[in-house]
Amino acid sequence: MGEEQSALDLCSQDSVLCSQHVDGDIEGLVVRMAREDPSWGYKRIVGAMANLGHKVSDQTVGNILKWHDIPPAPERKQSTSWKDFIRAHMAVMVGTDFFTVEVLTLRGLKTYYVLFFLHLESRRICLAGVTRHPDEEWMEQMARNVTMESTGFLSNCRYLLHDRDTKYCPSFRQLIEAEKVRCLALPPKSPNLNAFAERWVRSVKDECLSKLILFGERSLKRALHHYEIHYHQERNHQGKDNLLLFPLPTRQNSRKQQKLRCQQRLGGLLKYYECEVA
Numbered sequence: 601m602g603e604e605q606s607a608l609d610l611c612s613q614d615s616v617l618c619s620q621h622v623d624g625d626i627e628g629l630v631v632r633m634a635r636e637d638p639s640w641g642y643k644r645i646v647g648a649m650a651n652l653g654h655k656v657s658d659q660t661v662g663n664i665l666k667w668h669d670i671p672p673a674p675e676r677k678q679s680t681s682w683k684d685f686i687r688a689h690m691a692v693m694v695g696t697d698f699f700t701v702e703v704l705t706l707r708g709l710k711t712y713y714v715l716f717f718l719h720l721e722s723r724r725i726c727l728a729g730v731t732r733h734p735d736e737e738w739m740e741q742m743a744r745n746v747t748m749e750s751t752g753f754l755s756n757c758r759y760l761l762h763d764r765d766t767k768y769c770p771s772f773r774q775l776i777e778a779e780k781v782r783c784l785a786l787p788p789k790s791p792n793l794n795a796f797a798e799r800w801v802r803s804v805k806d807e808c809l810s811k812l813i814l815f816g817e818r819s820l821k822r823a824l825h826h827y828e829i830h831y832h833q834e835r836n837h838q839g840k841d842n843l844l845l846f847p848l849p850t851r852q853n854s855r856k857q858q859k860l861r862c863q864q865r866l867g868g869l870l871k872y873y874e875c876e877v878a
Contacts, residue, residue, distance in 0.1 A: 626654050630664045635684075641673040682793060690721040692758040695797035698734070698767065699805070703814045712820055713767075715742055717753050717760075718797050723845055725800060725831060726753040727824055730817065736769045743775035754781050761786060761794050799839075803831070811869055826865045834863070834872035 629652070633645050640648070642658040649656050665672075686693065696717045703712050713734045717726040728742050746753045754760065760776055760783050762768050773783045786793045808827045814820045832846045859876045 626656060627664050629654065630656070630661055631668050631670065634665055634670050639673055644673075686720065689759060692756070693720045693761065694718065694754060694757050694759070695720060695761040695794045696728075697763065697794060697797040697801065698765065699801045701809055701814065701820055703816065703820050705816055712817065714820075714824065716797075716800070717746060718800055719753075719757070720796050723796070723800075723837060723840060725828055727828055728753075730821055730824070734767050736771060739767060739769055739772040740775060743772045747776060747779040747781065752779075754779065757781055759784055761797070763791070763794065764788055808866070808869065812866070823866060826870065830865055830870045830872070834870070 626649070629649065630645060633640060633648055637644075642661045645661050646656055646658060649661075694717050696715070698713050698715055701712050701714060702709050704710075710732060712730055712732055714730050715728040715734065717728055718724070726746065728746060729738070731738055747755070749755065754776070758781060760781050762783065763786050768783075768785070776783055791798050804824075804827055808823060812819075812823055814823065833844060833848055835844070836842050837845055860873055861876050862871055862873055864871050
């Protein structure tokens with residue numbers, strides 16, 4: 601701390617000029633290293649830069665970090681941004697949320713609640729349940745379903761992100777945490793902290809539900825079932841290198857010279873293309 605603080609004191613007057621005198625690529629690399637490796641001090645960054653063929657001094661590194669409001673290593677190590685936390689734990693983290701759908705019934709328009717879980721790294725979706733009354737008893741059953749040993753969606757996961765909706769009752773969280781999955785309640789009015797789940801809600805509504813007139817609960821479940829298959833096996837995902845998440849082997853091994861055919865779901869609402877199997 602003393603060594604780095606001294607360097608900061610020496611360069612305080614010219615830190616404003618840092619971005620004007622240091623190559624932009626070098627500056628970007630220093631900032632990236634400091635943010636991705638919170639424990640790295642100035643000398644460690646200087647050494648890593650030298651490995652890449654860039655010669656910079658401790659003072660230059662200090663200038664760059666000060667310009668970008670990045671504290672010295674000891675202070676940086678003690679604070680982890682939400683983005684870094686998510687990135688480090690994506691393989692064992694699941695987000696959950698509700699969304700509502702208006703459905704026509706014999707008794708008029710009714711609101712249904714859809715509970716889903718999303719594995720952050722793979723983007724795999726689990727449509728846990730559909731109900732008009734997401735009460736405590738129903739939520740407890742959902743918790744049991746997703747934590748079943750070996751077959752539950754939360755098996756092999758460590759964290760569950762959810763908002764502060766009162767439907768996530770204490771008994772729901774207790775059942776989840778009993779299976780060694782920690783529930784992380786997000787701060788109020790912060791949907792961006794569960795961005796993957798929010799993005800999925802937008803996708804299922806924009807691409808499917810908002811374009812259908814749903815008659816009864818069975819109609820809703822049928823639409824969700826087809827969209828879930830389409831989402832996993834037939835729809836390219838820009839956030840995953842524009843690839844299919846879980847393509848079937850026959851589609852993955854198709855040859856370009858084979859005849860193409862357009863497949864449809866939900867009366868042509870969801871479309872995809874595949875090669876005919878010889």
